[in-house]
């Protein structure tokens with residue numbers, strides 16, 4: 001092998017060049033080359049490189065000269081065209097051929113390149129990528145220096161004119177533009193930034209031309225066709241220009257993005273105010289397609305979406321409140337209608353957000369914010385909460401009398417109405433009987449949906465618990481499974497755990513009580529078992545802080561009491577029992593001259609009615625009834641009113657003289673007697689038998705406790721605020737005012753929104769009572785005192 | 787319905803025999819509340835109301851402690867009362883009443 005190499009080493013450049021040259025020229029001209037010629041060229045290059053160190057430079061110079069010659073001829077062919085389009089076409093044709101050859105011609109000269117780089121031939125040539133080929137670089141540099149350098153401005157100008165023509169709807173061979181770009185990219189001699197020349201010339205010219213084009217076109221379109229059509233135009237052009245840029249601009253560079261940004265600037269940003277000005281009207285008219293388009297455009301410019309969000313919020317708040325105002329007569333009277341109205345609004349706004357904005361989270365947030373405003377608005381109806389003074393931690397004692405003309409904040413009545421509506425669905429009512437189980441469930445879910453937006457959930461909880469208590473004690477739940485599901489749903493929507501736990505505990509306790517009632521009936525005398533049911537409940541779960549009312553029971557009932565108490569004492573020890581007669585109730589049979597009727601009554605009503613058993617035909621004065629029943633004045637008035645002015649009855653059980661229609665109408669000497677003509681009137685006909693229920697809404701709440709309800713909501717809030725402040729400070733030790741406010745709202749948000757005023761007052765109270773103090777150096781920082 | 791009414795009046799309760807009273811009782815649903823017969827509502831050891839389960843019981847079985855009857859109250863000879871759970875842990879450390887420091891001995895247990 002070594003000797004053979006030595007033999008071949010005899011050949012000089014001058015020997016080999018004459019047979020190499022024709023092949024090289026054929027290649028440059030893209031004429032066909034045979035397999036043999038192609039291989040000969042490889043071999044000749046090899047031999048020249050083996051000759052001595054003079055061979056390779058000679059070969060390179062000769063090659064360069066031929067390449068230059070070829071390029072000069074090409075240049076003459078191209079420049080023969082004067083007309084721009086023709087020039088561009090000729091250039092692209094020549095360039096196309098030449099560029100192809102740039103990939104072939106260097107191949108046989110690999111070894112030459114290695115030799116020139118000062119390496120021996122036999123080592124592997126890793127660096128010899130086509131891109132880095134010296135021959136290739138030689139070819140491209142030569143092309144650049146001669147032909148392209150001279151006419152590139154003309155080429156570029158005519159390429160841009162072609163693009164402009166395309167924008168105006170003319171078709172042409174896109175390769176003409178692409179070829180110019182390729183020339184720029186491939187002819188760059190800056191190896192660290194190969195796109196430099198392209199960027200500074202072609203890309204810049206392209207973007208500039210685009211901008212100039214739309215700078216004129218866009219305002220024309222807007223003034224000619226109006227905003228709605230303009231938005232469609234802008235959107236179409238943005239898409240079109242992006243596609244065009246992908247075709248004509250260099251991929252793998254930032255070009256397309258730069259161009260797109262430029263288009264957004266010219267087509268959208270410039271007209272932002274004009275476009276946004278149409279937003280409120282489109283929202284109002286539910287023009288979802290147009291809004292969708294607007295969002296698409298506005299999403300591309302800074303501060304574009306913000307105004308749309310504000311428009312949506314404003315619309316929801318205004319339209320929502322206006323709608324509620326318009327229906328104020330109906331909805332203040334009827335919680336079902338109120339809730340349905342609210343839900344209807346919610347669905348309307350949600351549909352808008354879905355159809356116009358595809359449930360974009362930013363718009364959902366705006367919807368929520370505005371809907372919250374509607375739900376918590378206090379102009380339609382309000383719950384007046386009394387103002388209050390500070391109360392001690394752990395005590396719910398009212399320190400001062402409520403003062404109603406002081407600045408108690410009115411709150412929306414929504415939570416109360418929601419709770420009422422819930423009650424109508426969960427209780428045996430005409431409404432709940434009319435609905436299927438699934439319908440009730442979905443309506444309860446609706447309530448929970450609205451509840452999410454209620455600021456003062458504590459009010460809802462209070463009413464909901466009162467209703468539930470009533471349903472459980474009166475056994476009026478329509479479906480006990482649904483009742484318990486509701487508790488879990490309340491937990492799921494984030495109601496405070498301690499509250500939900502209390503409800504769950506009531507269900508557990510009522511079951512314990514049912515078992516107890518069963519055992520009682522098995523053990524006591526048959527006569528008693530038939531006529532009494534007992535509910536002995538855990539005071540902690542049901543009646544914390546609630547007030548009892550005493551009554552002198554009818555003798556028969558009074559007799560049952562010791563029986564129950566004896567039974568209970570045998571079962572349990574260490575417990576005391578308190579009778580809650582204002583919660584108890586029963587069924588009595590009423591016989592008069594007309595017929596016999598079963599009447600459901602409260603125990604108070606029973607106590608009043610039984611006063612006539614000894615003297616059926618007598619008229620009894622208010623004063624004597626008071627002595628007989630020992631009921632407190634307000635309870636007796638309320639009870640009597642329910643017996644002689646029960647709303648739904650055509651004929652009342654009791655008659656009174658002088659006539660009265662409300663509890664305050666009774667005088668001490670008002671006289672009452674049993675209506676011997678009493679009968680149930682159904683469809684205008686008298687019924688001699690039948691069952692009626694006079695319990696109504698009487699149960700559970702005593703007159704006083706009702707008045708105190710709202711008062712205690714406020715008291716409870718004060719306590720919660722105090723507890724939360726202490727909790728935060730215990731953890732943080734030290735905290736500034738702003739952060740304290742934020743954390744407080746966060747802790748309390750599932751119950752109510754504490755007012756700044758309330759927070760301030762409670763901080764003062766806690767400082768005064770030395771739970772916390774102000775920081776020595778900063779009065780707006782609070783420090784925990786152990 | 788008519789039958790049961792008939793039964794009720796026929797069987798009578800002695801004073802019902804003469805019957806035709808204006809009003810006769812058919813069914814009474816009586817409601818009472820029970821609570822531990824204690825002087826202080828709050829357990830001094832865990833600071834929870836004695837009517838609620840003690841802190842440990844609440845923490846152990848968050849979900850189903852509500853119906854439990856077994857977190858009962860215990861009274862000492864000194865008449866002070868606590869959750870039984872709380873007191874049985876307390877006496878392991880210190881066999882005195884946390885409130886009055888008398889030696890602890892159980893007077894009675896709630897049931």
Ligand SMILES: [Zn+2]
Pocket residue numbers: 829830831832833834840841868869872
């Ligand atoms: Zn305890």
Ligand SMILES: [Zn+2]
Pocket residue numbers: 839840841842843844856857858869871872
């Ligand atoms: Zn316990």
Ligand SMILES: [Zn+2]
Pocket residue numbers: 862864865866883884885886887888
């Ligand atoms: Zn003691």
